Amino acid sequence: METNKTLQLLExxxxxxxxxxxxxxxxxxxxxxxxxxxxxxxDEAGRQAEKIQQKIDKAMEALEAKKAALASAKSAVLTLQA
Structure with a gap:
């Protein structure tokens, strides 16, 4: 009992x-x-994701430009063959 009183006083x-x-x-x-x-x-992960997305967008634009150039070249070849 004395221990409880001591603990209460200490607390x-x-x-x-x-x-x-x-x-x-x-x-x-x-x-x-x-x-x-x-x-x-x-926030840092968001910034990194944004940078990666920008790189992906640039790569996709370059790919689209190459596809357009290839289509143009193909059309030119077909025109020359005709």
Missing amino acids: SHPLTVKMREEQAAEILAVRQAAFESMVLSK
Whole structure:
């Protein structure tokens, strides 16, 4: 019984309360930093995806230009053969 009273006094002691508040603040700061890191990672992934998409778009444009040039050359050959 005496142990319970001692524990209750210890739990309610101002230093214990202060230590718990500081610990909670530290945990909150770590969680906030982790969240911000995750958000930054997502933003960076978005930027990388955008760059990749731009490269894909340029490659597709080049491919379309080559297809058009090939079709034009094919048409010219058919015209010459006729």
